[in-house]
Amino acid sequence: GAVVSQHPSRVICKSGTSVKIECRSLDFQATTMFWYRQFPKQSLMLMATSNEGSKATYEQGVEKDKFLINHASLTLSTLTVTSAHPEDSSFYICSASNRDRYEQYFGPGTRLTVT
Amino acid sequence: RKEVEQDPGPFNVPEGATVAFNCTYSNSASQSFFWYRQDCRKEPKLLMSVYSSGNEDGRFTAQLNRASQYISLLIRDSKLSDSATYLCVVNNRAAYKYIFGTGTRLKVLA
Numbered sequence: 001g002a003v004v005s006q007h008p009s010r011v012i013c014k015s016g017t018s019v020k021i022e023c024r025s026l027d028f029q030a031t032t033m034f035w036y037r038q039f040p041k042q043s044l045m046l047m048a049t050s051n052e053g054s055k056a057t058y059e060q061g062v063e064k065d066k067f068l069i070n071h072a073s074l075t076l077s078t079l080t081v082t083s084a085h086p087e088d089s090s091f092y093i094c095s096a097s098n099r100d101r102y103e104q105y106f107g108p109g110t111r112l113t114v115t
Numbered sequence: 116r117k118e119v120e121q122d123p124g125p126f127n128v129p130e131g132a133t134v135a136f137n138c139t140y141s142n143s144a145s146q147s148f149f150w151y152r153q154d155c156r157k158e159p160k161l162l163m164s165v166y167s168s169g170n171e172d173g174r175f176t177a178q179l180n181r182a183s184q185y186i187s188l189l190i191r192d193s194k195l196s197d198s199a200t201y202l203c204v205v206n207n208r209a210a211y212k213y214i215f216g217t218g219t220r221l222k223v224l225a
Contacts, residue, residue: 042217043216043217043218044159044202046213049212093158093159095213103149103164109158111156
């Protein structure tokens with residue numbers, strides 16, 4: 001399968017600070033990238049869909065001003081959690097897809113802990 | 116009602132057993148179906164796509180029943196390494212979104 005990387009893999013930050021997570025597709029051009037969040041013992045919840053060169057589409061209940069997404073190239077998307085709070089602590093996972101394939105390949109995830 | 120429903124388990128089975136999971140989906144417009152495997156604190160990994168005619172990959176067999184809107188995964192000759200959470204994923208191509216089930220946890224016991 002395709003390779004998708006995420007950085008950082010783990011981050012601890014203080015409440016009120018912002019954290020940027022990078023997602024890269026390493027061996028194919030990702031026309032679409034997705035950002036998910038997963039709380040313990042729950043399934044992945046889609047936060048937003050990002051297409052290269054256009055604004056992200058956010059799912060209902062996800063604040064676009066709090067979770068800033070940028071998809072500047074076909075290999076890179078970033079998620080910035082602004083003014084993080086302890087309730088934002090979660091496992092954030094990105095995935096990348098080429099529309100022709102309809103399969104999504106997931107990054108290894110970023111575990112965010114806000115203290 | 117959730118769009119994709121799975122029995123959360125856990126299914127505890129002995130090594131060598133055959134185990135089957137079902138998943139139901141509510142959106143009849145769904146067009147693509149997948150099974151993913153997720154290990155504890157790791158990202159999901161694609162196990163197999165599910166095709167209308169059913170498909171097999173080694174010890175794994177997936178079936179799709181569009182009329183009843185469910186998909187299944189059968190694992191034969193279970194190995195200890197099969198222990199994981201199995202996620203049913205449904206995609207509506209028009210909306211280009213993946214909808215995940217909550218996952219079924221499998222524990223294969225020695």
